Amino acid sequence: MNWLNKLERKFGRYAVPNLIVYLIGAYSVGFVLNMVAPNILGFLNFQPYYILHGQIWRLITWILMPTDSNIIFLLIMMMFYYQLGTALERAWGTFRFNAYIIGGILLTEVGSLLAYGLIYLFMGGSFAHTASTMMGQMISTSYINMSIFLAFATLYPDMQVLLYFIIPIKMKWMAAVYVVIMVFSVWDTYHAIYAYTQSVSTALWYAGIMLLCIVMSLLNYLIFFLSTRNLSRYTPHEVHRRQQFKAQMREPRPGSGIAKHKCAVCGRTELDDPNLQFRFCSKCEGNYEYCQDHLFTHQHIRRV
Structure with a gap:
């Protein structure tokens, strides 16, 4: 990853240690605001319509949006992602972990603004305003958490954890379940919007918004890990050659x-x-x- 090495040499001194602690702190602030003054969150969430009309603080304050309304699940999530985040920072270094998290946040914002622009262009201003309100309710750092989880599962696929403190399961299988749940959430959004509007095109637009935001928020995961891989190893010729070599090595010579x-x-x-x-x-x-x-x-x- 020569491009990341160059960035680290130039900007590495500005990296923030223990960034996951600040991210979890933002979850805590958002949870308290949701409990004591929930209306305030409507002025802090990510709505492209209001951002383009001067409320630029929403580019930062949407990180405060709580990922869960139940304090028990919130505490479990915070402890879990604190462990994942600190492990990734130890494995990658502070700068690369910063680049991964901040890259995910920026790509989420770019994807949301892109989705809003496409809706405004093809569906009109009133529909785009409604879609902007939906984005404000939907967009949170839960997708950033998902990218942290997928990164950890990629680095440590065979590490075993206790699901709900009871069921032992390997990280790679939890990641697969996570992806399936994500796909079903898009499908569920489509059905919910269709049941409310009875319009296939409207339901497809809203499901597309959600899918685009998810893909953009996880694009940092794809960029980060594809940049570290030698993709020539996965060409059909190279795969066939390695399989033949392994088969020959497994069989001892006769006699x-x-x-x-x-x-x-x-x-x-x-x-x-x-x-x-x-x-x-x-x-x-x-x-x-x-x-x-x-x-x-x-x-x-x-x-x-």
Whole structure:
């Protein structure tokens, strides 16, 4: 990522440490405002119509919009994303984490303004004003949180967490569920608008607004991770070559006396008995393989 390295050398000293703490603090302020003076949020949310008419503070204050109205779920969300955010900052460094979060915020704003402009151009001013009000209710940092979650799941796909403090699940599967929920939210918005207006075109416009805002807010995730990948590794020729190489490496040469499997307890291999079956143990820390006689009777290995 040469472009990001250049930016870090030039602007790295301006990076804000522990940016996730300030983001969570904004959630807290927004939650309190929603409890004590909910009408104030109507002057702080992201509405392109009012931004283009001089209320430019909305470009910043929409970050205060609460992501949840239930204090229990809000506290759980804050603790969860504090852990994810600090882990990402340790892995990437302060500047790159800043660039990721701020990039997501800016792209969300660009996408929302773009959606408003398209609606104004094709549907007229009155419809655009209504759409602007809808954006104010819909746009919050929940999509920024989603980009943080997806980034963490990409870096640590096999890390296991407890869903609702009960169900063990790997981050990669939680990310898949997250994406499915996001798609269904767009579909649900379409049906809700259609049920209210009985207009397919109106429902499609509103669903399109939501989809565009989601895609733009997650564009920082795509830019960040695609920029770190050597995409030539995924060409059909390269994939086929690697598959052939792995297949050849998996098969020992005939008559070489090299075993493919070996029991970590008794040391037997398939060369000793071709009928033996071998399995890896998911509870042992490390790649330990056991024969059928010791798979369920061995003592699990733990790293000190």
